[in-house]
Each structure stands twice: as C-alpha cells, then as structure tokens.
Amino acid sequence: MVDITDKINTLRIATAQAVVKVSNEKTIEAIHNNSVPKGDVFAMSKAAGLLGVKKTPDLLPDCHPLPIEYTGIEYNINGLEIQVRCTIKTIYKTGVEVEAMHGASVVALNMYDMLKPIDKGVEIHYIKLLEKKGGKSDFKDKYR
Amino acid sequence: MVDITDKINTLRIATAQAVVKVSNEKTIEAIHNNSVPKGDVFAMSKAAGLLGVKKTPDLLPDCHPLPIEYTGIEYNINGLEIQVRCTIKTIYKTGVEVEAMHGASVVALNMYDMLKPIDKGVEIHYIKLLEKKGGKSDFKDKYR
Amino acid sequence: MVDITDKINTLRIATAQAVVKVSNEKTIEAIHNNSVPKGDVFAMSKAAGLLGVKKTPDLLPDCHPLPIEYTGIEYNINGLEIQVRCTIKTIYKTGVEVEAMHGASVVALNMYDMLKPIDKGVEIHYIKLLEKKGGKSDFKDKYR
Amino acid sequence: MVDITDKINTLRIATAQAVVKVSNEKTIEAIHNNSVPKGDVFAMSKAAGLLGVKKTPDLLPDCHPLPIEYTGIEYNINGLEIQVRCTIKTIYKTGVEVEAMHGASVVALNMYDMLKPIDKGVEIHYIKLLEKKGGKSDFKDKYR
Amino acid sequence: MVDITDKINTLRIATAQAVVKVSNEKTIEAIHNNSVPKGDVFAMSKAAGLLGVKKTPDLLPDCHPLPIEYTGIEYNINGLEIQVRCTIKTIYKTGVEVEAMHGASVVALNMYDMLKPIDKGVEIHYIKLLEKKGGKSDFKDKYR
Amino acid sequence: MVDITDKINTLRIATAQAVVKVSNEKTIEAIHNNSVPKGDVFAMSKAAGLLGVKKTPDLLPDCHPLPIEYTGIEYNINGLEIQVRCTIKTIYKTGVEVEAMHGASVVALNMYDMLKPIDKGVEIHYIKLLEKKGGKSDFKDKYR
Numbered sequence: 001m002v003d004i005t006d007k008i009n010t011l012r013i014a015t016a017q018a019v020v021k022v023s024n025e026k027t028i029e030a031i032h033n034n035s036v037p038k039g040d041v042f043a044m045s046k047a048a049g050l051l052g053v054k055k056t057p058d059l060l061p062d063c064h065p066l067p068i069e070y071t072g073i074e075y076n077i078n079g080l081e082i083q084v085r086c087t088i089k090t091i092y093k094t095g096v097e098v099e100a101m102h103g104a105s106v107v108a109l110n111m112y113d114m115l116k117p118i119d120k121g122v123e124i125h126y127i128k129l130l131e132k133k134g135g136k137s138d139f140k141d142k143y144r
Numbered sequence: 145m146v147d148i149t150d151k152i153n154t155l156r157i158a159t160a161q162a163v164v165k166v167s168n169e170k171t172i173e174a175i176h177n178n179s180v181p182k183g184d185v186f187a188m189s190k191a192a193g194l195l196g197v198k199k200t201p202d203l204l205p206d207c208h209p210l211p212i213e214y215t216g217i218e219y220n221i222n223g224l225e226i227q228v229r230c231t232i233k234t235i236y237k238t239g240v241e242v243e244a245m246h247g248a249s250v251v252a253l254n255m256y257d258m259l260k261p262i263d264k265g266v267e268i269h270y271i272k273l274l275e276k277k278g279g280k281s282d283f284k285d286k287y288r
Numbered sequence: 289m290v291d292i293t294d295k296i297n298t299l300r301i302a303t304a305q306a307v308v309k310v311s312n313e314k315t316i317e318a319i320h321n322n323s324v325p326k327g328d329v330f331a332m333s334k335a336a337g338l339l340g341v342k343k344t345p346d347l348l349p350d351c352h353p354l355p356i357e358y359t360g361i362e363y364n365i366n367g368l369e370i371q372v373r374c375t376i377k378t379i380y381k382t383g384v385e386v387e388a389m390h391g392a393s394v395v396a397l398n399m400y401d402m403l404k405p406i407d408k409g410v411e412i413h414y415i416k417l418l419e420k421k422g423g424k425s426d427f428k429d430k431y432r
Numbered sequence: 433m434v435d436i437t438d439k440i441n442t443l444r445i446a447t448a449q450a451v452v453k454v455s456n457e458k459t460i461e462a463i464h465n466n467s468v469p470k471g472d473v474f475a476m477s478k479a480a481g482l483l484g485v486k487k488t489p490d491l492l493p494d495c496h497p498l499p500i501e502y503t504g505i506e507y508n509i510n511g512l513e514i515q516v517r518c519t520i521k522t523i524y525k526t527g528v529e530v531e532a533m534h535g536a537s538v539v540a541l542n543m544y545d546m547l548k549p550i551d552k553g554v555e556i557h558y559i560k561l562l563e564k565k566g567g568k569s570d571f572k573d574k575y576r
Numbered sequence: 577m578v579d580i581t582d583k584i585n586t587l588r589i590a591t592a593q594a595v596v597k598v599s600n601e602k603t604i605e606a607i608h609n610n611s612v613p614k615g616d617v618f619a620m621s622k623a624a625g626l627l628g629v630k631k632t633p634d635l636l637p638d639c640h641p642l643p644i645e646y647t648g649i650e651y652n653i654n655g656l657e658i659q660v661r662c663t664i665k666t667i668y669k670t671g672v673e674v675e676a677m678h679g680a681s682v683v684a685l686n687m688y689d690m691l692k693p694i695d696k697g698v699e700i701h702y703i704k705l706l707e708k709k710g711g712k713s714d715f716k717d718k719y720r
Numbered sequence: 721m722v723d724i725t726d727k728i729n730t731l732r733i734a735t736a737q738a739v740v741k742v743s744n745e746k747t748i749e750a751i752h753n754n755s756v757p758k759g760d761v762f763a764m765s766k767a768a769g770l771l772g773v774k775k776t777p778d779l780l781p782d783c784h785p786l787p788i789e790y791t792g793i794e795y796n797i798n799g800l801e802i803q804v805r806c807t808i809k810t811i812y813k814t815g816v817e818v819e820a821m822h823g824a825s826v827v828a829l830n831m832y833d834m835l836k837p838i839d840k841g842v843e844i845h846y847i848k849l850l851e852k853k854g855g856k857s858d859f860k861d862k863y864r
Contacts, residue, residue, distance in 0.1 A: 001182075001770055001788070001790055001791045001792070002182075002261075002790070003789065003790035003809060004789045004790065005731060005789045005790060005809050005810075005811055011437060038145075038146075038206050039206075039331060039334065040328060040331040043327060043328040043331035043332055043335070044205055044206075044331055044332070044334070044335040046327065046332065046493075047205070047331070047332040047335035047336060047493040048203060048204060048205060048335060048339075050433055050493035050494060051203070051336075051339065051490065051491075051493050052203050054489050054490065054497055055199075055202070055203065055490070057774050058199070058771065058774065058775070059192060059195070059196050059199065059250055059253070059254075059771075060192060060250075060253060060254050060257045061188055061191070061192055061254070061766075061767040061768075061770035061771050062182050062183075062188075062257055062258060062770060063257055064787070064788065064789065065497075065774055065785075065787060065788055066787070067496070067497060067498070068433070068496065068497055069435065069436045069437045069496065069525070070433055070434070070435035070436065070437060071433045072433070089435060089437050090437075091437055093789070097260070098253065098256060098257045098260070101253060101256060101268070102253055105249050105253060105268075105271075106203055106204075108271075109203070109204060109242065109245060109246055109249060109271075110203075110204050110205070112242060112245065113204045113206055113207055113242045114206060116241070116242070117146075120283065123270065123271070123272040124245070124249075124270075124271035124272065125269060125270060125271075126267065126268075126269060127249075127252075127253075127267070127268035127269075127271070128267040128268065139264065145338055145356070145358055145359045145360070146358070147357065147358040147377060148357045148358065149299060149357045149358060149377050149378075149379055155581060183763060183766065183767075184760060184763040187759060187760040187763035187764055187767070188763055188764070188766070188767040190637075190759065190764065191637040191763070191764040191767035191768060192637075192767060192771075194577055194637035194638060195634065195635075195637050195768075195771065198633050198634065198641055199634070201342050202339065202342065202343070203339075205334075205335040205336075205338035205339050206338060208355070208356065208357065209342055209353075209355060209356055209641075210355070211640070211641060211642065212577070212640065212641055213579065213580045213581045213640065213669070214577055214578070214579035214580065214581060215577045216577070233579060233581050234581075235581055237357070289470075289626055289644070289646055289647045289648070290470075290549075290646070291645065291646035291665060292645045292646065293587060293645045293646060293665050293666075293667055326433075326434075326494050327494075332493055332494075335493070336491060336492060336493055339491070340491050343487075343490070343491065345630050346487070346627065346630065346631070347480060347483070347484050347487065347538055347541070347542075347627075348480060348538075348541060348542050348545045349476055349479070349480055349542070349622075349623040349624075349626035349627050350470050350471075350476075350545055350546060350626060351545055352643070352644065352645065353630055353641075353643060353644055354643070381645070385548070386541065386544060386545045386548070389541060389544060389556070390541055393537050393541060393556075393559075394491055394492075396559075397491070397492060397530065397533060397534055397537060397559075398491075398492050398493070400530060400533060401492045401494055401495055401530045402494060404529070404530070405434075408571065411558065411559070411560040412533070412537075412558075412559035412560065413557060413558060413559075414555065414556075414557060415537075415540075415541075415555070415556035415557075415559070416555040416556065427552065443725060471619060471622065472616060472619040475615060475616040475619035475620055475623070476619055476620070476622065476623040478615065478620065478781075479619070479620040479623035479624060479781040480623060480627075480781075482721055482781035482782060483624075483627065483778065483779075483781050486777050486778065486785055487778070497785075499784070499785060499786070500721070500784065500785055501723065501724045501725045501784065501813070502721055502722070502723035502724065502725060503721045504721070521723060521725050522725075523725055577758075578758075578837075614721075614722075614782050615782075620781055620782075623781070624779060624780060624781055627779070628779050631775075631778070631779065634775070635768060635771070635772050635775065635826055635829070635830075636768060636826075636829060636830050636833045637764055637767070637768055637830070638758050638759075638764075638833055638834060639833055673836070674829065674832060674833045674836070677829060677832060677844070678829055681825050681829060681844075681847075682779055682780075684847075685779070685780060685818065685821060685822055685825060685847075686779075686780050686781070688818060688821065689780045689782055689783055689818045690782060692817070692818070693722075696859065699846065699847070699848040700821070700825075700846075700847035700848065701845060701846060701847075702843065702844075702845060703825075703828075703829075703843070703844035703845075703847070704843040704844065715840065
C-alpha cells in the first residue's frame with residue numbers, strides 16, 4: 001500500500017461511468033413504468049451503489065480507507081444503453097477514482113441482477129474514469 | 145427477493161468475463177516481469193476476486209446468499225487486452241451468474257487500482273456472462 | 289452459540305414489524321410525492337433492509353448464518369405511523385425471527401436517516417415479532 | 433448523499449435509547465444472576481453494540497463514514513423495561529445521531545436474541561434520539 | 577479455491593487454541609475481578625470470537641463459506657498464560673479447522689486490545705489446531 | 721471505547737510479527753517454487769493481510785476506526801520458520817498496534833489455509849508487537 005503519511009489533504013472529485021446495455025426496448029419501458037418484478041431499478045441500484053462505494057477498501061487490498069463526503073449517482077438513457085455515472089468527493093490525501101469506478105460497477109451489476117428475470121442479454125460496458133480533479137494531475141477522458 | 149423455498153438443489157456453473165484494456169505494451173510487460181510497484185497483479189487480483197465473489201450478497205440487495213463451492217480465476221492476454229474469466233460452481237436452488245460477473249468485475253477493478261500508478265488509460269470492458277449450466281435454461285454467449 | 293448439528297431442516301417463516309412515527313403529516317406527503325431530498329424513501333429503505341437481513345449474523349454473536357430464501361418488505365401507513373413489515377423464509381435448522389426483526393429495524397433506521405433533514409421528530413416503535421411458523425412452536429402476537 | 437465537503441469539523445455528541453421490554457420478572461433475574469444460557473447479556477450485547485455502531489455506514493446508504501471517537505453503552509432497569517443508552521462522540525462534519533440509534537438498536541436486538549430461549553415475549557420499544565450537541569442545532573427530547 | 581461440488585456432507589468438528597501470555601499476575605487478577613477499564617474481558621472477547629468465526633471466509637480468499645452450526649469458546653488460566661480454545665461444528669463438505677484457528681486468534685487479539693492499557697507485555701502464542709474429526713483424516717495434536 | 725476526542729493527531733507507526741512454523745523443508749520449497757496448489761502463497765497472503773488490517777475495527781469492539789495510511793507486509797524465512805512482519809502507519813489520535821498484530825495474524829492464517837493441503841503440521845507462533853513509535857510511549861521488544 002502506498003505510504004501517504006506525507007501527503008496533504010485537498011479536495012478530490014472523480015466521476016466514473018458504467019454502461020448497461022439491455023437487449024430489448026421493452027426492458028427500458030419496464031424500468032420507466034416501474035414494472036420490473038424485483039422493484040424500482042434506479043432507486044434500489046442507487047442504494048446499492050451508495051453502499052458499494054463505501055465498501056471499496058474492503059474489496060481492493062491497496063485501496064486506502066477514506067472519508068467519502070459525497071456520492072452522486074445519475075442515469076442517462078440512450079436507446080438500449082443506460083449510462084450510469086458515479087461522482088465522488090473527498091477532502092483527503094489520495095483520490096477517489098477507483099471508488100467512483102467501483103460505485104458505477106455495483107450500480108450496473110445490481111441493474112443486471114434486477115433485470116435478469118426479464119432480459120437475458122444484459123451486458124456491462126465501458127467502466128472507466130470520465131474526469132478527476134485534485135491531486136497531482138487532472139484528467140478528462142478524451143472521448144467524453 | 146425471489147422466493148426460492150420451493151426450488152430444488154442442482155449443480156449450477158457460471159462463467160463471466162471482464163476485459164481490462166491497458167493503454168501501452170509496457171504495462172503488459174510490467175505485469176509479466178512482476179515489476180508493478182504495488183506487487184504481483186495477477187495473484188493479488190485473484191485473491192481480491194475470490195473474496196469479492198463471497199461478498200456479492202452483501203452488495204446486491206436481491207441476491208440470495210449461497211454456498212460458493214468453487215471459484216476459479218483465469219487470465220488471457222491478447223495484445224493490450226487482458227481477459228479475466230471467473231467461473232463459479234454451487235449446488236443450490238439458484239444460479240451464480242451475478243456472482244461470476246461480480247468476481248470478474250472485482251478482479252478487473254483491482255487490476256485497474258494496481259496499474260493506475262503506471263498507466264493512466266486503463267479501462268474495463270465487456271463484463272458479461274459467457275456461459276451458464278443448470279437451472280431453467282442453459283446459456284452460451286453467441287459471440288464467444 | 290446453540291449447537292444445531294442434531295436439528296433437521298424445516299420451512300421457517302417469520303414476520304416482524306417496526307413502526308416509524310413521523311411528527312407531521314407533511315412528512316407522509318413528501319414520501320408519497322417522492323420529494324424527499326435524499327430520494328425514494330420506500331425503495332431505498334427496502335434495498336437497505338434486504339441487505340441488512342443478510343448481515344444479521346455479522347452483528348449478533350450467537351446468531352447462526354443461514355440461507356435466506358425469501359425476504360419481503362411491506363409498508364402500511366396509518367395517520368402519522370408507518371408500519372414496516374419484514375417477512376423472511378428459510379429451510380433450515382433454526383428460525384429467522386431475529387433476522388426479521390433486524391430487517392424491520394434497518395428499514396426503519398434508514399427511513400429515519402432519510403427523513404431526518406425534513407422532520408426532526410421521527411421515532412421508531414414496537415420492533416417485535418408478529419408471527420412465526422416452523423420449529424418447536426408457532427407464535428402469533430396476540431394484539432396483532 | 434449530502435455533500436459535506438464545505439462543512440467544518442466540530443465536536444458532535446448524540447445519545448439515543450432503545451427500550452427492551454421483557455415479559456417476566458424472572459428474565460430480569462436471570463440477567464442479574466448471569467444465568468442466561470447464551471452468556472452474559474449486558475457484556476456481550478455491549479460488544480455487539482460497539483461493533484454495530486461502526487457498521488452503520490455499511491447498512492444505511494446515505495450515511496457518511498466517520499471517525500467514531502467514543503461509544504458508550506449504559507443499561508438502566510425499571511421494572512420489566514431495560515433502557516439501553518448509546519452515546520457517541522466524533523469531531524467531524526456531520527452528526528452521529530443515526531449511529532447512536534443504530535447502536536442502541538443492535539444492543540436491543542442482541543438482548544432479544546440472547547433472551548429468546550427463556551422469554552418468548554421480548555419487544556423493543558422507543559428507539560429514539562435523546563440528545564444531541566454540535567451541528568446546526570442542539571436537540572433534547574422533551575419527555576426525557 | 578478447491579472444488580468441493582463432489583464431496584458429501586459429514587459432521588466436522590475442530591478445536592483450535594491460542595495462548596495469551598500476560599506479563600504480570602495483576603493482569604490475571606484484573607480479569608478475575610472484572611476491573612479492566614474496557615470491561616469484561618472474557619465475555620466481550622467471546623462475543624468478538626463468535627462474530628469473528630463467521631467472518632473467516634471474508635478474510636481468507638480460498639476459504640469456503642459454510643454453515644457454522646456451533647461455536648464454543650473456553651478459557652483456561654495457567655499462571656501467566658490464558659489458553660483460549662475455540663471449538664466449531666458444521667455438517668458440510670469441508671472442515672472447520674481454519675475457522676477454529678481464526679476464532680481463537682480473534683479472541684486472543686481482543687484480549688490483547690482490552691488488556692493493552694494495563695499490561696504492555698501481552699503476547700499471543702501457539703495458535704494451532706488441537707483436534708479435528710470428520711473428513712479424510714482425524715487429527716490430534718501430539719503434545720496436547 | 722476510550723474517548724479520544726481530546727487527543728491530537730500524531731504520526732503513529734507499529735510493526736508486529738507472526739511466525740508461521742511449517743513441519744517440513746518441502747513446504748518451504750513449494751512456496752519458493754510457487755508450486756502450492758492454491759497459488760502464490762506470499763502474494764495472496766499479502767493481499768489478505770492488506771484487507772484484514774482494514775477490517776480490524778469490524779472485529780474488535782473497542783478498536784477505533786482510523787485512516788490506515790500505509791501497510792507493508794514482509795516475509796523472512798529462517799529454516800522452518802517464516803517470520804511475517806506487518807508495519808502500519810497513520811496520522812491519528814490513537815495507535816495502530818492492534819491493527820499491525822491483526823494484519824500479521826491474518827497473513828499467517830492465510831498461509832496456514834493455503835499450506836494445509838500439503839503440510840498438516842503448520843503452527844502460528846509469537847504474534848507480538850515488535851516496535852511502535854508515536855503516542856505516549858515508544859516501545860521496542862527487548863528480544864528483537
């Protein structure tokens with residue numbers, strides 16, 4: 001684990017995405033109509049993601065535990081693709097990129113789990129960092 | 145949560161993949177030479193994945209806790225892409241697809257976390273089910 | 289921890305309740321209108337409760353880990369009181385009463401947490417077992 | 433999750449209660465005489481509560497992880513009612529009310545779990561905040 | 577992780593020990609008199625151990641999750657040494673040796689943590705399997 | 721739990737050890753040759769230890785959650801004994817001794833778990849603090 005005792009606290013923000021691709025327009029409708037048998041897909045997956053972000057250091061050995069001071073989950077639908085965006089903020093010595101990627105990934109996996117009974121062809125694509133601020137270098141995904 | 149009290153135990157097997165795409169051939173070399181500063185990427189990510197599989201029901205609200213009777217993690221390198229394959233077996237009333245997808249995703253996220261200091265362009269692609277056996281219907285990804 | 293190696297598997301069902309009492313009719317309206325700033329109170333608290341049920345043996349030392357085969361969360365509103373009912377099923381050697389009580393309690397605590405910014409007077413009452421079936425003796429709360 | 437990056441650290445103290453109501457004077461005696469088969473009810477439930485407090489952000493999606501700098505558990509017996517009081521302190525940007533309520537609730541649930549074999553009528557009542565200091569507004573429960 | 581899908585359920589019992597060695601007779605007296613400032617050392621460490629046993633598969637990657645059907649914690653004092661014995665039973669396809677060793681180790685670590693303020697010289701010795709029954713071969717530590 | 725609200729942040733460092741004693745020279749060779757069936761013993765046990773350190777406050781009731789800012793795991797082989805050393809750093813109000821001891825103990829337990837199929841006589845010895853800096857008093861084990 002990287003030694004961060006000499007670093008200083010700064011505001012760190014990271015946004016990551018995951019793309020959930022369903023195989024049928026009816027799946028999108030079922031989400032909108034809140035008719036998925038397991039319940040409200042967006043609200044429940046947001047809850048799973050908010051909890052998942054906080055468990056990142058429990059899953060990744062080298063990840064420092066840090067104070068999550070904000071997590072936001074957003075959904076954007078484009079045809080058969082649902083883009084999940086997870087934004088995290090902290091004021092700490094190290095960044096929150098991997099926490100944002102983990103949050104996006106848990107939201108996407110929970111959508112997969114809830115949609116599985118009505119759509120066998122759901123896939124998860126493009127888990128990647130979209131943007132980060134603070135730390136040694138800012139970053140903006142070029143294709144964003 | 146789906147009521148499974150009336151179901152019977154059968155052998156269930158699921159294999160899921162995640163693809164970790166690095167941005168530079170040198171990253172692949174560093175993994176091979178075991179020269180990544182955070183340590184042995186494949187062995188440590190396998191450890192994270194084996195633990196992550198068992199935490200799936202802690203992260204996904206509707207996921208039934210079940211006896212994980214086998215987890216295997218495999219890596220295949222193809223150019224700049226590393227395919228992670230996670231295979232899970234259980235003898236239980238419900239399948240292990242989402243556990244396999246979660247395992248693949250945790251391995252991939254840990255690779256991202258360990259490689260981040262030497263490669264800023266790592267992305268995670270194509271988390272999907274490759275194959276499942278047992279339960280109501282078998283499944284084989286058509287493009288596999 | 290009680291030794292259950294000699295017991296046999298039977299279907300066990302338990303239903304527990306918690307009552308969340310808000311201090312103002314406007315709080316009930318905000319839940320109905322989905323205008324609580326932290327999000328959809330019923331869906332997110334259900335997600336928290338489904339996860340919480342599975343964590344019961346992580347919190348209570350003498351509680352046996354067991355296969356949760358069904359969890360259901362229901363809400364009933366009566367004036368300023370919201371009754372949360374959590375029903376759990378398993379086929380195992382020991383019952384799920386305390387799991388049901390823990391589930392009801394986590395749902396109620398999450399409602400408290402989400403409602404706190406708009407209502408400072410929320411209280412949680414009457415966490416108790418309503419009914420259980422299976423095991424040495426059935427039980428039905430007399431005032432139910 | 434509320435964004436707290438702009439808030440400042442202050443000392444926060446919260447005390448919450450849960451009331452465990454047993455159905456028989458003999459249950460109280462068994463606790464006093466340390467003759468409950470599962471063990472020392474007050475010491476073991478205190479241990480469960482101390483651990484439970486630290487797991488609050490693992491259970492409640494919107495709850496910020498924060499440095500628990502003190503947790504105290506106290507018991508007061510009044511007839512058939514045992515009042516559990518959980519006091520928490522932190523120096524942080526947000527309060528510890530829900531952590532205190534969760535701590536009181538886990539202690540009460542563990543008492544229920546340990547007492548169940550000798551008393552089928554245990555109930556948990558009145559989980560509520562008694563007092564908080566620090567933050568935007570102090571609070572004192574009027575009936576305390 | 578070893579594939580156990582072909583194995584059959586049998587009763588498995590394992591007993592492991594840890595030895596906690598304190599540096600001063602007064603420490604033993606403080607435990608006996610229940611005058612250790614952090615509380616009742618034996619009862620609270622038993623609670624920690626009962627919970628710790630259930631977390632073994634969360635900590636050890638290759639360890640199968642399994643139904644813990646009995647955990648017992650015993651203490652024997654011999655001069656400055658306290659022997660902690662942890663016995664576990666399951667009816668499952670694989671043994672509980674490492675769970676018993678983990679349980680003994682968590683009890684010992686918690687004793688260390690509670691005794692640290694009054695004794696700076698506490699050490700933990702001889703975490704080892706004393707006995708196991710069931711599975712391919714029984715085992716009895718020769719020096720027991 | 722000790723009240724630390726009045727304490728100030730200082731750099732704290734602690735190193736603890738565990739000694740894993742195998743029963744046969746061939747076990748040491750299998751580790752060196754990376755021919756242990758469960759995988760790379762040192763890398764996977766390091767991953768387990770890095771995660772285990774972060775779970776210390778989940779296992780020990782009185783242990784304060786704190787920001788782990790560095791964890792290092794080292795192995796030294798001497799005949800049939802493998803010394804595991806776990807060093808932890810934090811800048812916080814309380815020390816990391818018990819976290820270091822827990823880390824060393826999890827690494828040792830995982831080695832036991834991975835080696836069990838090839839060596840039935842593995843034992844864990846001498847889990848103790850080697851050195852600590854910061855806080856009220858420094859400490860150096862006299863026999864180190």
